[in-house]
Amino acid sequence: MSDKCVLILSGGMDSGTLLFDLLEQGYDVLTLSFNYGQRHNKELSYAKALAEFVGVSHQVADLQSLTAEFFKGSSQTDASVEVPEGHYAEENMKLTVVPNRNMIMLSLAIAYAISNKASKVFYGAHAGDHAIYPDCRKVFVEAMQKAAQLCDWNPVDIEAPYLDMTKVEILHRGLDLKVPYGMTWTCYKGGEKPCGKCGSCQERAEAFAKNDTVDPGLEGAAHV
């Protein structure tokens, strides 16, 4: 069995932690990021720098030509929709949902895995996202895992090992793994520094506070 895997690396905390986790487990990791025209496409330079930092390959799938027609109505891909402020728990955070984003990323990651003879695709979906993001739910991951077993003569496993963990727990693990969190980007607004107001920034701040640690990423752009 191949120990080669594809990791969907967004440049954020969860997939960044998973990268270090998989390397510790001995996987040969191919990292894959997506440019779907996200407002916070700044995260892509963080993903690239993180992959270079640990010395693994990094591929960007460029879907920008699809943004206008395929990803309407989300604050993250549609300039006419503002990024909501406030806690993740709030209903208005649903504005940040990008139409069918994770299925698209997983389907391309599976093709990338097959093309490169990897047998697993990892992604960093986690419990904290469930209320807002339908495609981070366990039922969705299970349905995709079923489809991934049938989609090609080379079955690929989809693994989301942080599915039942909270952001606080993921950060706890990452601190043990010495993940350089100053090299990860979380803010949905994608400005020079994290805004501190969007749901994504708030959740990150909470996770650091509950781990009694200072976030090294507060000033932004640690690597550039």
Place this chain on the structure above:
Amino acid sequence: MSDKCVLILSGGMDSGTLLFDLLEQGYDVLTLSFNYGQRHNKELSYAKALAEFVGVSHQVADLQSLTAEFFKGSSQTDASVEVPEGHYAEENMKLTVVPNRNMIMLSLAIAYAISNKASKVFYGAHAGDHAIYPDCRKVFVEAMQKAAQLCDWNPVDIEAPYLDMTKVEILHRGLDLKVPYGMTWTCYKGGEKPCGKCGSCQERAEAFAKNDTVDPGLEGAAHV
């Protein structure tokens, strides 16, 4: 309930027939084609012409930037692999399988449906393909239908009404619907005229023969 739907239109016989079928059923059809760097990308001009002929919108999702890294090893997307000749039933036809193609197309079609407030995605998978194409099997379509119900807060139905039909039966229906088959492209080689030797050409020829009809597409390029 919206009667707006998205149809994945390849430019071939099956999705071409389905287009006429859906219009007869009264659907408001948005057609969607994919340029994934297929050798027979000629089919795209057929899809466009067919959509124009019946007066519906036509969108092309351009995935060419992904071809080299994501779609390796298939005769249809990898210039180093030759298109096999012979009947579909033959094992070597598996060389024509493009890694995870249908999941990728369906996932983007779902995003396109959500973005355009359509509630269904149709595609022309059919029984004749099953032995060769894993992503035309009923079990795969069922798994994707499950995932499509969970992937977004706007559930989308995946419909493959020709799943249990043979090519002969689909053509029979299309002839009733007066589909202009000279405006569809089938050959995997994508030359000036159909090669007549690839599995795809052979299956088409059989279907016309069994319907006691002459194929108006034998000379190619009816619309250009």
